[in-house]
Amino acid sequence: MLKAKLSRAHSSYLCHKRLCLPALLRGGPIHVACEHTEGNSSAEQEERPKRKAVIIKKASKATQTRASRLRSNPQDSDNRVRDVRETLEWYFSDTWPRDKAAVLRFIHISRGHSAPLDLFLKLRRLRRIIGKASKEEEHDLVLKALAKSEMLEISENGLRIQRKDTQGESVAMMIVVAVALLNDRGEVLVAQRRADQSFPGKWEFPGGKVDPYETPEGALSREMGEELNIKVDQQDLQPLIFGSHRHGDCHILMPLFLCTRWSGEVKGNEGQEIEWCSMAELRRKEMPPGDVPLVDAVERAVHQHAQSFLSIAT
Numbered sequence: 001m002l003k004a005k006l007s008r009a010h011s012s013y014l015c016h017k018r019l020c021l022p023a024l025l026r027g028g029p030i031h032v033a034c035e036h037t038e039g040n041s042s043a044e045q046e047e048r049p050k051r052k053a054v055i056i057k058k059a060s061k062a063t064q065t066r067a068s069r070l071r072s073n074p075q076d077s078d079n080r081v082r083d084v085r086e087t088l089e090w091y092f093s094d095t096w097p098r099d100k101a102a103v104l105r106f107i108h109i110s111r112g113h114s115a116p117l118d119l120f121l122k123l124r125r126l127r128r129i130i131g132k133a134s135k136e137e138e139h140d141l142v143l144k145a146l147a148k149s150e151m152l153e154i155s156e157n158g159l160r161i162q163r164k165d166t167q168g169e170s171v172a173m174m175i176v177v178a179v180a181l182l183n184d185r186g187e188v189l190v191a192q193r194r195a196d197q198s199f200p201g202k203w204e205f206p207g208g209k210v211d212p213y214e215t216p217e218g219a220l221s222r223e224m225g226e227e228l229n230i231k232v233d234q235q236d237l238q239p240l241i242f243g244s245h246r247h248g249d250c251h252i253l254m255p256l257f258l259c260t261r262w263s264g265e266v267k268g269n270e271g272q273e274i275e276w277c278s279m280a281e282l283r284r285k286e287m288p289p290g291d292v293p294l295v296d297a298v299e300r301a302v303h304q305h306a307q308s309f310l311s312i313a314t
């Protein structure tokens with residue numbers, strides 16, 4: 001029942017958008033149901049509690065002017081950022097809440113970084129992508145296309161943040177979470193990367209890419225279940241240090257957590273070799289270059305952990 005309701009809402013949303021956005025882009029008059037946020041400037045919006053009303057209205061002259069300004073003027077400016085944001089808010093105003101949150105977050109992130117016209121053109125591309133999708137694929141595609149279109153990019157299974165460096169070169173930043181899992185013998189678990197992965201044969205701290213909507217702790221706890229067959233309470237993941245290094249066309253930001261408590265038996269669930277290593281053994285392992293600077297912090301944690309054991313014993 002709920003599914004049928006959702007799917008009806010979904011198709012009417014898509015149908016509505018397919019019909020309306022091209023009309024908006026052409027500047028033609030259209031009837032839309034939209035949510036309207038009062039207050040124009042961001043200062044005004046911060047001061048006042050947001051009041052929203054659902055209204056049925058004809059796309060106003062202002063909306064059309066906004067659309068044509070966006071089409072004709074490639075210059076970035078505060079006004080134009082606002083134009084794009086309002087247009088996007090209008091465009092996604094009646095979508096389902098989960099997507100709306102993603103869209104608003106996307107808009108928020110985009111405000112500081114993107115050229116509005118570019119964003120607007122990407123939105124048109126997004127419409128084309130959605131147009132080609134089957135019903136089942138639509139929801140995912142909206143998110144993926146949105147994410148891909150600008151700041152957030154969902155790669156195979158991860159999240160990348162697109163940004164431009166000072167020369168304007170596009171640099172993607174990928175967030176990867178990893179764990180220094182420590183046992184009571186003071187050993188650290190490492191996993192060997194498979195031949196079909198990047199850094200083949202190298203030993204790494206278990207972990208992986210953060211999916212959209214995941215917190216770092218949530219992602220790591222999921223990865224530890226998938227890769228190592230263990231259950232970890234997110235509260236038992238303590239931030240230890242982070243790695244930051246360039247890898248190919250992107251930059252990896254890797255928070256490394258310390259974990260000394262879990263349930264279940266540790267095993268390599270995904271065909272990877274795993275090994276409990278003393279610190280001396282760990283230092284002999286070949287690791288991805290970005291991991292090497294993290295080993296000292298792991299060693300300090302191992303010592304601290306051993307001392308806390310000693311103090312409990314005495």
Ligand SMILES: Nc1nc2c([nH]c(=O)n2[C@H]2C[C@H](O)[C@@H](COP(=O)(O)OP(=O)(O)OP(=O)(O)O)O2)c(=O)[nH]1
Pocket residue numbers: 156176177178196197198199203204205206207208209247252254288289290291
């Ligand atoms: N899990 C983990 N990944 C690491 C470490 N050091 C490091 O550079 N990485 C890199 C390798 C991968 O590019 C990325 C982790 O992605 P992943 O675990 O999902 O592996 P993947 O095979 O799908 O990644 P890739 O081949 O597509 O690059 O972070 C580490 O200690 N642990």
